[in-house]
Amino acid sequence: MAELTRTLPASWYCSSPLYQLERRAVFLKSWYLLGPVVRFLEVGEKVSYEIAQQQIYAVRESATTEFPGPKDLKVFDASTGAELPSHVTPTGLLFATLSSSAPSFHEFFGDLEQLLARVDFTKRPYRRSIRYEGNFNWKTMVDGYQECLHCQYTHPSFSVYYPPTFYTVYNHQNFSQHVADPKKPDDGLFLYFFPTCTLNVYGGGMSSFRVCPTENPGVTRMEFDYYHIEEGDKFEDYFKFTRQVAIEDFELCEKxxxxLERGVYGEGILNPEKESGVAYYQERVFELVQQQFKDERYLSDSQNERPTITSRVVETEA
Known part of the structure; x- marks a missing residue:
């Protein structure tokens, strides 16, 4: 019998030194969805982001076509002014990374563009953004998004449209596709981009959110962007529906x-079918953190330095 996958320890959701290691191992070496190109229509307008305590901004520098393309859109480090690697997909999504040490977009996401080709992301205009903080670790929110065991009980309105009976997660290279009914693969597009971004396209609307860690491992900032083909009441109905689902997730994550912080839960086993999405992303976090720890320990030993607090925490908790 194959060994079952175990969750990350609860301490990984509560440790400041561990988060600083995650920041170097995961966040500075990943790619992030900043939004569809319709978010960046005005030439010269800076759209700001903060990811893992790094300020960046995207700006449309020229208007060679109606919608900005790769030559029009640039992403910059807000503190240094240096241009950061970015990528615009053929169907109109802008991604960026925080560091030149990250792999290229196609190395990181592999076969993602083939899946994105089924949607023209210029068809739904930008409508609204909101952001707020919650008392939970960034991984607590991703845990919830990457499985739907809780959906029938926590999201009764969503479950009416997408019954969890057939819910399946397909894991790819640094992203996961969620399918409500495997017999209807074209019924909506629900994607998780490792480590902290999502994209949900269904009906006439589209939403994305970023799970942004703060320096406090028990506090996370949620950022939501909303798009819809309609204005007025139809958009407001869609917005109300999606906000209800988000609030239900927010309350569940805080609890x-x-x-996790009180020690009620320490570590457990993941369902190999219903929680495969959780297992996939947690294993990626574990692998990257472990490799970063080994690299830094080797460097420390080669320089005859004493182990850091971060090293000791990972060595005992990982």
Whole structure:
């Protein structure tokens, strides 16, 4: 019998030194969805982001076509002014990374563009953005998004449209596709981009959110962007529906984080079918953190330095 996958320890959701290692191992070496090109229509307008305590901004520098393309859109480090690697997909999504040490877009996401080809992301105009903080670790929110065991009970309105009976997650290279019914693969597009971004396209609307860690491992900032083919009441109905689902997840995550911090939950086993998405992303976090720790320990030993607090925490908790 194959060994079952175990969750990350609860301490990984509560440790500041561990988060600083995650920041170097995961966040500075990943790619992030900043939005569809319709988010950046005005030439010269800076759209700002903060990811893992790094300020960046995207700007449309020229208007050679109606919608900005790769030559029009640039992403910059807000503190240094240096241009950062970015990529615009053929169907109109802008991605960027925080560091030149990250792999290229196609190395990182592999076969993603083939899946994105089924949607023209210029068809839904930008409508609204909101952001707020929650008392939970960034992984607590991703845990919830990457499985739907909780959906029938936590999201009754969503479950009416997408019954969890057939819910399946297909894991790819640094992203996951969620399919409500495997017999209807074209019924909406729900994607998780490792480590902290999502994209949900269904009906006439589209939404994305970024799970942004703060320096406090028990506090995360949520950022939502909303797009829709309609204005007025139809958009407001869609917005109300998606906000209800987000609020239900928010409340669940805060309760889960309380249990993690109080020691109610320590570590467990993941369902190999229903929680494969959780297992996939947690294993990626574990692999990258472990490799970063080994690299830094080797460097420390080669320089005859004493182990850092971060090293000791990972060595005992990983």
């Amino acid at each position: 889960a984080q309380t249990n």
